[in-house]
Amino acid sequence: MRAWDxxxxxxxxxxxxxxxxxxxxxxxxxxxxxxxxxxxxPGDRVCVEGDNQKQADLLxxxxxxVDASRIHxxxxxxxxxxxxxxxxxxxxxxxxxxxxxxxxxQSARIARMLFSGQIELGAIHTYLELFARYFVDLTPxxxxxxxxxxxxxxxxxxGPNTEDTPTVVEATSFGNGLVVAQVGEIVDKxxxxxxxxxxxxxxxxxxxPFYVEPLFTRDPAAITETQILTAMMAIKGLYQPYGIxxxxxxxxxxxxxxxxxxxxxxxxxxxxGKVCTHWALNPHPTLIPxxxxxxxxxxxxxxxxxxxxDYLRARPDIFFTGPDGSLxxxxxxxxxxxxxxxxxxxxxxxxxxxxxxxxxxxxxxxxGFGGAxxxxxxxxxxxxxxxxxxxxxxxADPDGPAPLRRGRKLVVQIGETFGEGNAPLxxxxxxxxxxxxxxxxxxxxxxxxxxxxxxxITEEGIANLLxxxxxxxxxxxxxxxxxxxxxxxxxxxxMVERLRERKVIQRPEDLGIDPLDADRSxxxxxxxxxxxxxxxxxxxxxxxxxxW
Amino acid sequence: METLRFDLDAPKAAGGTRTLALVGxxxxxxxxxxxxRGGPAERCIIEVATAAxxxxxxxxxxxxxxxxxxxAGGLRISIxxxxxxxxxxxxxxxxxxxxxxxxxx
Numbered sequence: 324m325r326a327w328d329x330x331x332x333x334x335x336x337x338x339x340x341x342x343x344x345x346x347x348x349x350x351x352x353x354x355x356x357x358x359x360x361x362x363x364x365p366g367d368r369v370c371v372e373g374d375n376q377k378q379a380d381l382l383x384x385x386x387x388x389v390d391a392s393r394i395h396x397x398x399x400x401x402x403x404x405x406x407x408x409x410x411x412x413x414x415x416x417x418x419x420x421x422x423x424x425x426x427x428x429q430s431a432r433i434a435r436m437l438f439s440g441q442i443e444l445g446a447i448h449t450y451l452e453l454f455a456r457y458f459v460d461l462t463p464x465x466x467x468x469x470x471x472x473x474x475x476x477x478x479x480x481x482g483p484n485t486e487d488t489p490t491v492v493e494a495t496s497f498g499n500g501l502v503v504a505q506v507g508e509i510v511d512k513x514x515x516x517x518x519x520x521x522x523x524x525x526x527x528x529x530x531x532p533f534y535v536e537p538l539f540t541r542d543p544a545a546i547t548e549t550q551i552l553t554a555m556m557a558i559k560g561l562y563q564p565y566g567i568x569x570x571x572x573x574x575x576x577x578x579x580x581x582x583x584x585x586x587x588x589x590x591x592x593x594x595x596g597k598v599c600t601h602w603a604l605n606p607h608p609t610l611i612p613x614x615x616x617x618x619x620x621x622x623x624x625x626x627x628x629x630x631x632x633d634y635l636r637a638r639p640d641i642f643f644t645g646p647d648g649s650l651x652x653x654x655x656x657x658x659x660x661x662x663x664x665x666x667x668x669x670x671x672x673x674x675x676x677x678x679x680x681x682x683x684x685x686x687x688x689x690x691g692f693g694g695a696x697x698x699x700x701x702x703x704x705x706x707x708x709x710x711x712x713x714x715x716x717x718x719a720d721p722d723g724p725a726p727l728r729r730g731r732k733l734v735v736q737i738g739e740t741f742g743e744g745n746a747p748l749x750x751x752x753x754x755x756x757x758x759x760x761x762x763x764x765x766x767x768x769x770x771x772x773x774x775x776x777x778x779x780i781t782e783e784g785i786a787n788l789l790x791x792x793x794x795x796x797x798x799x800x801x802x803x804x805x806x807x808x809x810x811x812x813x814x815x816x817x818m819v820e821r822l823r824e825r826k827v828i829q830r831p832e833d834l835g836i837d838p839l840d841a842d843r844s845x846x847x848x849x850x851x852x853x854x855x856x857x858x859x860x861x862x863x864x865x866x867x868x869x870x871w
Numbered sequence: 872m873e874t875l876r877f878d879l880d881a882p883k884a885a886g887g888t889r890t891l892a893l894v895g896x897x898x899x900x901x902x903x904x905x906x907x908r909g910g911p912a913e914r915c916i917i918e919v920a921t922a923a924x925x926x927x928x929x930x931x932x933x934x935x936x937x938x939x940x941x942x943a944g945g946l947r948i949s950i951x952x953x954x955x956x957x958x959x960x961x962x963x964x965x966x967x968x969x970x971x972x973x974x975x976x
Contacts, residue, residue, distance in 0.1 A: 548959075549959060739956060739958055740957070807933055807957040807958075812932055838965065839969055
């Protein structure tokens with residue numbers, strides 16, 4: 324007779340083994356590696372919580388200290404490969420296989436380890452996609468998570484950086500797995516309960532807060548005139564004509580420039596209340612001036628941002644906050660919001676090819692995807708209409724019968740034609756393809772596919788790919804905004820001019836923008852200090868951004 | 872340091888009466904552009920001293936585009952380049968031409 328509760332029994336055995344190191348649910352931090360050896364088994368699927376923001380850093384370090392002769396061949400299933408310890412696991416033989424989403428700061432090392440075969444790669448996912456797999460074929464047996472505080476029953480307060488925690492716990496705990504939380508402190512009464520204690524099996528008092536990276540802070544002082552020009556073009560050439568109210572921004576300097584131009588340039592164009600009212604967005608400090616000027620009605624966030632906590636608490640009409648007053652973020656819900664409830668995604672990339680595919684892979688770096696491909700894609704399951712969505716659909720398919728014509732999400736790539744180190748944005752062949760060949764991957768890591776991309780903005784102009792009718796037109800729409808890159812210099816000028824007549828390509832002058840007006844005086848804040856002042860002192864920038 | 876010299880056809884003569892204009896700064900990713908009057912009215916001479924080697928083809932393209940779009944005839948231009956991107960070079964050149972056209976204060 325088959326036993327139908329073998330996983331639950333296994334979990335009970337693990338909890339019993341782990342309890343030898345605990346008083347109640349509380350595990351002491353000084354024997355963590357031994358505790359982990361007691362609850363983890365070789366070959367387990369393990370999630371160490373961490374993404375592009377928060378990190379279960381204490382538990383990640385402890386896992387890297389376990390005895391590899393006892394714990395080995397782990398299958399790591401986690402949003403972020405961000406801390407050195409995440410990769411030490413593979414060097415030490417503790418882990419073998421990896422399914423992940425984002426690897427920002429470890430992008431060079433993970434590339435080397437993949438090339439040398441030290442890591443067996445499952446796949447690189449978007450956040451939402453990996454979350455989905457937690458509930459289908461990649462349910463963790465053990466999740467090592469991070470929270471701000473816990474009470475003695477294991478109830479958790481995750482604070483403003485809730486992020487992935489509810490999703491990881493939901494899949495692991497209800498999927499018969501074991502949940503271990505590191506917390507900054509143990510308290511008698513939590514400010515609010517983000518995770519109910521009966522889903523949490525062990526709690527470790529780390530004695531300090533978990534690590535959070537201020538990834539979404541862009542210093543206005545570093546914004547260039549060219550970035551301001553692209554931002555002016557985005558506002559006047561896309562936000563205004565389409566009437567984009569619901570959107571998500573990437574984290575680059577071009578989109579930071581857009582945020583800082585809303586209260587100045589946007590105001591002059593009379594766009595307040597007509598664009599940029601509802602967002603799926605982390606609390607970008609560069610959005611403070613627009614919020615303060617009354618542009619924004621609602622923001623739902625994937626995570627928080629270091630230094631923004633008091634500001635968020637003071638603006639509960641705008642941000643989602645708990646009964647304790649602090650932000651409640653949730654990556655899975657915000658990614659869903661970005662996918663289904665936004666009419667535009669606009670972000671930057673490192674390479675765009677002549678089809679319009681884009682990627683952030685370079686020959687020596689694999690940064691993963693994070694959430695961009697999810698936000699930067701046209702959701703085929705969308706069913707509710709909106710003006711921008713219908714208008715974009717009409718541009719893409721003018722002959723289709725209106726009631727049966729799908730709308731289109733605007734998916735916009737914005738950037739300068741040359742990036743860091745004078746590397747061209749436009750290339751014949753994506754480095755992602757070379758990577759796929761080198762690693763024998765069945766699928767190249769493309770960030771945003773061409774058929775999802777609606778527009779490309781550079782300092783030279785806006786290319787509207789929705790209006791292109793064939794491959795040749797797409798190629799020349801791209802060459803026509805590729806500036807002085809080789810791709811741009813090899814254009815057929817006549818073809819580009821024909822596309823310009825049809826507004827497939829629009830130059831700054833076609834939009835009534837003089838590039839010489841792109842001046843830093845247009846920025847609503849020109850430094851981090853300006854942002855702090857705009858917030859009335861509520862924004863407290865982390866020290867690495869304080870240069871005064 | 873690589874030096875490049877371009878002696879270009881410049882169909883549009885520079886306007887204004889200022890004798891010189893200076894824009895930009897020498898810094899990494901930026902450049903200093905000094906514009907002076909002198910030389911034939913239908914030519915523009917551009918001398919570049921650049922920290923970034925091997926980008927002559929790009930300078931060819933950027934300077935050719937500049938003289939075709941801006942009123943640069945009769946100008947001598949000296950560029951001190953700290954490895955600026957082409958878009959920044961174009962922008963500084965355009966800013967320089969605009970400045971030399973402005974009336975003296």
